[in-house]
Amino acid sequence: MSENHSSGVYLNDIPKEQAWERFSQALSSFGLFKALGSEFIELENALGRVTAEPIWARRSSPHYHASAMDGFALHSTETEGVSDRKPKVLEIDRQCVYVDTGDALPDGCDAVLPIELIEQLDDKQTIRIFQAVPPWFNVRPMGEDIVTTELVLPAGHTIRAIDLGAIAASGHAQVSVARKPRVAIIPTGSELVHPQEDPLPGQIPEFNSLMLAGQIESWGGEAQRWPILPDNRESIRTAVLEAALEHDLVMISAGSSAGSEDFTADVVASLGQLLVHGVAVRPGHPVILGVLEHNAGQDEETNNPATAVIGVPGYPVSAALTADIFIQPLLRVWLGLNPLDPPMMDATLTRKLHSTAGDEEHIRVTLGYVSGRWVAAPLSRGAGVITSLVRADGIFVVPAGTQGVQAGAKIQVRTLRTHAELIQTILVLGSHDLTLDIMAQYLAEQSRRLSSNNIGSIGGLVALSRGEAHIAGSHLLDPETGEYNKPYVRRYLPDTPITLMGLVKREQGMIVAPENPKGIREIRDLQRKDVRFVNRQKGSGTRLLFDHHLSTLGIAGEEVRGYTQEEYTHLTVASAVASGKADCGLGIRAAATALKLDFIPLESERYELVFPTGNLDLALLQPLFDLLHDSKFKRAIELLEGYDVSIMGEMISIDP
């Protein structure tokens, strides 16, 4: 390989189209931007492989004139003039011959009379027939299905189970398929540990190579994972050199940015051509594209003149999207497949998106069909939030240079689930509750997907008023009346008949560390200087409850240390306390129990499902409504501490 040592690294984001162009042209110059070659394999191993050549029929099917019935083969002229009233007796083996379905038509025969249409006579040597038949009656003529030399399947076709049958029927026991692209994945990073180990703070479980290998495999490639390498230029260089010999593509996971421990660009530049360092795509921008040329003699294993190299960013979402953008199309070229034409859908964006200047951004969204239109709600944009990919129903690409996208805008979303799955998705927005996770599991058995996005109780009512959710989860206490939800529904949804359906009563209280080391007993203790509080976000029911308590006690927010520190769920509040980030937070008992924390109860609040009364008739929601009367479900909820299911299924109608 060439040894033009680069002096250092740089990061120079270019548009992804330009990066792809540069990469594919460099590969082309080595003859590497085309199908990799083929291999002959047995049909029984061919499922899911890609045909490397058109398949032409070597044999007709059937390859002879075959009887289509059990019966007697004869020549149609023998039946001329025969009818019910003019039956005819035929001599077996002279005028007719018994055949089973699939038997070859005997010489001199051109039709088959089914056994049930004739009479077998007692002498066993003759039959009586009662009808005239045309030539080729009940015969499958040779070539009925496939005729020799006919095209059975084109090249570049992914072989399905039924194709196996057709290929075999046309006379082939083997098939020429595209060789699987071989991909090496080298995870680098001194902070990485095997996912089986329990990581210390600062250590990161290495799972990107697992995920990338899964992507390679599902796209038709063959992935080999290297052991984790420390951030050491020489060991990375050695591994890349070794991997390049036997693989079509070497992926170096992490170290692709421009930090002090980022060696990927340097290694690629020192071994071959560093084509691209940095692509203007978020998440994912520190991407490296390069190519390593083999010296003569080194290419015996692969017969490739060169090997492609891709440096993949370390954040998991960035890694997955980088693979999607650069590796999937490359594998398709190598397999002889057409570029993917992903399914798209028009949808309405629920929330305003601010854009990162200059970069194209790939926003993960949930999708749901509400009130006659598809709505797309953005998920977390963090490159480290892999659950945003797991939960995503689609990807919305904000083009580079866009100032932002307004709420309510019509957007084009690349869908990641089938229409059938999406149309059965129940969107529950609003307040977070653990029972929704249990509900999701039960509904999955009823062919419903529960997609719950936590945006706080008031956020849920607003989403409902905008037609962005089927149901809002809400636990909003009105301090003046002591009533839950109803006064807020009147305020946020004044013109719509609304139904409140009881889900659970749940204990709200103060979540503190085990054994309550700071001796916190009541809200007033939060004024102490040694107590760090963690708050919930504005608009959440828990935040309203807390503010209500503060105002009742005449305490200002500023008097509480950590008042501006906001978390979005009960579990992240509990997690903040468990980790020592805070000493106390307000939340439900179940969250404290889950993380083995102490709990000081304050309130038993009413958590209700809120929806337009018209939704009572939606077929989509019936399994959810039924669930509220399901004793197995109730018992599952009661197993979580701090829940009371006595109000489950109670309905309150609120008319405008």
Add this chain to the structure above:
Amino acid sequence: MSENHSSGVYLNDIPKEQAWERFSQALSSFGLFKALGSEFIELENALGRVTAEPIWARRSSPHYHASAMDGFALHSTETEGVSDRKPKVLEIDRQCVYVDTGDALPDGCDAVLPIELIEQLDDKQTIRIFQAVPPWFNVRPMGEDIVTTELVLPAGHTIRAIDLGAIAASGHAQVSVARKPRVAIIPTGSELVHPQEDPLPGQIPEFNSLMLAGQIESWGGEAQRWPILPDNRESIRTAVLEAALEHDLVMISAGSSAGSEDFTADVVASLGQLLVHGVAVRPGHPVILGVLEHNAGQDEETNNPATAVIGVPGYPVSAALTADIFIQPLLRVWLGLNPLDPPMMDATLTRKLHSTAGDEEHIRVTLGYVSGRWVAAPLSRGAGVITSLVRADGIFVVPAGTQGVQAGAKIQVRTLRTHAELIQTILVLGSHDLTLDIMAQYLAEQSRRLSSNNIGSIGGLVALSRGEAHIAGSHLLDPETGEYNKPYVRRYLPDTPITLMGLVKREQGMIVAPENPKGIREIRDLQRKDVRFVNRQKGSGTRLLFDHHLSTLGIAGEEVRGYTQEEYTHLTVASAVASGKADCGLGIRAAATALKLDFIPLESERYELVFPTGNLDLALLQPLFDLLHDSKFKRAIELLEGYDVSIMGEMISIDP
């Protein structure tokens, strides 16, 4: 197993819903109609497997407060009041600590100032900062992605590559997945031979087990294929007994009807319960459903109290549809997956369908988007025509008891290809020509599917007039003017501006056996009593040409032996001659050459593509139009004998 020998076999078609009900209830009574059980596997083997239990997070991700940048960690209070005009110097390791991205936030720190926002001073012991930051600035708080105890994935979820990352991130190195259903496939039939052998007439290559195994595998099961068994009750019985011990399902391929060599029903009845023999579905009706109970002691291998048995019909299309109707749903139950909700599409039926009385019929159709609507054209209904499944874009189910379905009816089609594939399908109806196969291969490289259905030249023009095709292939000679196609276009499409685009000139002639043993020289020879002719179907250009020749010579159709014997393509005509079914047929030279037959030329005819002139602007068709000027494509056609590409791309406009 029980030994209630049945005296014989019967075939009693019942609706498929009733058959399924009987089958599932019998399996339920053995506790066999639920998920089969689970196994713990390493994540690296889990792609495509189905979660057996909900996955709850065992660890938060990140599991500590992590720096989101390379820079200096500090406590946000250190930055109070700092600005560009009021910078501050901090002592390294006392007031701030250097961290890389992903490092744990040191004790006492709650924010990170990125390296590019600070000034490193020469003493190497201090930095200067220029801005105030809030708590948790550039920190990924513990649990940002996943919080311990949170639901990561529900049960019954098919694991994707990104899920592997999320499962590992949440602290699992292994995952509990549904055990793969084990299915034995026993091919039976004395007429069967291995597909590698060259079958004699009456022998059938055994490929149904290959296709069924592929189906099982793509549905998440594990298939084991048995060697071919002859039609012998005892050997089938022994194999079923042996297979039942180690499998959840035993499939017996063929022999499921009620013929003299059909032992499946008898074997099932003798070993266990024969629940269903015959289902009112076409293709597919001789289906057997049963269950074998294990005696105590025999179930050690599987722990199953019983084994399901399915007898699958022998015709390949019947076999594939039987698997689709009964085995796929059973595997989904066993894997803990919800019933499949197949994608459906509304379409307009192109041709009238006559129904088989009483039976539900599964019609394979091609789909295309023409003039703003989806059209569905039925393919061959033969149970032996596996290419009808390979070519099918969708399945239309005609309910039992329907009299028939009219042409133009709005129907619901279950689609077998993605919307993106279907929308890129070019429908060419009309006359068959071998060049269309070559064209299909070239267009596949341009992301277009060419779907050509042979309905004869006049059929193509009629389809065009009804908006059922994008293009018609036509070679219709007008005997009066000697012109091709134009007079017919005027007649069949009087109101539409039409373009004729030249494809090829091709030699039409008489196809005869090698060395022309009957000494056929001219059309007149077809009047000879010893010459059997094979004709093309009415409405085909070749039929018109033949009839034109006959009338010129004053010969009546009845004078030609075989005049009423019709084939639908050039290749099936040639195949009829090659097999000795006929001595002569009219067709193109390429068909004769393909099957190594002799050819007596009669005519050089003009084969043209016919379409509404408006279609010239359809983006869908541009790659096809471009192809007609592609020298590589022209050369590929010239390699076939009997073609002249000089007219390729010539355009003639016909205005109303």
